[in-house]
């Protein structure tokens with residue numbers, strides 16, 4: 001687990017070196033920062049190390065006052081207002097100075113970063129600050145996970161990501177961050193100092209995508225309901241929870257094929273988490289968006305697709321996401337219910353931090369919609385349109401599926417039984433159910449069925 005955020009320097013309002021005299025948790029520090037500047041979003045990351053007696057050990061100057069003034073010199077960040085932050089050896093260049101271990105300096109990656117092997121070496125969670133042209137980077141990774149790094153490996157990661165300077169702060173269990181309410185290792189250890197970056201609110205929302213150009217987008221998918229839920233067609237031939245799970249299994253690989261990280265709210269079909277638990281999965285994952293999968297119920301005449309979000313306006317991210325999906329679904333030939341967009345303060349829409357939509361793919365109480373909802377090819381179409389809409393919203397160019405791997409690997413419902421018999425008998429290998437049969441494949445099939453006379457017989 002790691003979190004990286006690249007903040008455009010033009011949207012940085014100020015940078016504060018917060019000295020944690022009263023031993024607040026990082027969540028409390030963040031909450032206070034948020035109160036202090038309501039016009040800004042506050043991003044908090046662990047600062048430098050401290051000694052066992054509670055004093056700071058690296059070079060540290062806050063608001064013109066030296067907190068820790070060692071006799072040595074080291075590259076660190078100096079700043080007054082915030083956007084003027086610069087890497088320098090000159091500790092008096094600005095009113096604030098912060099330095100622990102410089103990994104990328106003015107001459108590029110530091111060949112032998114200087115740190116205490118026992119205290120700072122090995123693979124650990126890490127916190128740090130870096131710059132890229134035009135951006136300030138905040139970084140934190142969690143101890144004991146695959147994202148733990150040696151200082152050298154962290155240096156190489158950051159250099160590969162285009163950082164032109166980087167200073168590593170404290171690590172291990174002290175590596176913490178608080179970005180948009182998301183932390184990486186809870187809120188336990190109370191560090192000596194934190195770096196708080198205040199980002200102007202009017203740009204904070206629109207810059208979100210630019211904030212993480214290097215990390216894969218994360219989509220949280222929520223297959224609605226679970227086993228035992230009674231929602232379904234009046235004739236009992238269709239259960240909503242079976243549909244949502246099936247659609248999830250079709251949509252997830254399509255998104256992953258586009259380079260998107262998918263987090264599911266249900267790990268297996270037998271899971272049936274509460275609504276707030278589903279929102280928590282999304283929030284903990286730091287998802288970029290949340291999509292809940294459902295089918296609808298009403299009288300027998302209502303039909304069509306509708307996306308729910310919590311509320312207007314249409315400029316809100318959630319409604320842009322909904323519009324992107326509605327456009328793709330409509331373009332795929334799916335009937336819309338009304339305009340295709342509706343609002344409701346549903347728990348999964350209001351308790352999620354990420355822009356959230358709940359998709360009702362049709363009315364299982366309507367005969368026409370029911371027949372479609374049961375059809376495998378139609379489900380594939382819904383999954384593909386949803387994937388394309390999500391990609392549009394994320395600004396990803398949809399990669400068209402190739403002939404070999406991109407086809408749905410399931411036959412239509414009318415062919416399903418015959419297909420499974422043919423696969424089980426080894427007549428077909430179970431792949432490419434929609435492919436046309438070549439002459440040589442036909443010959444092999446006939447041979448496997450024993451329908452061809454032996455040569456020379």
Ligand SMILES: [Zn+2]
Nearest residue numbers: 224240294295
């Ligand atoms: Zn539902």
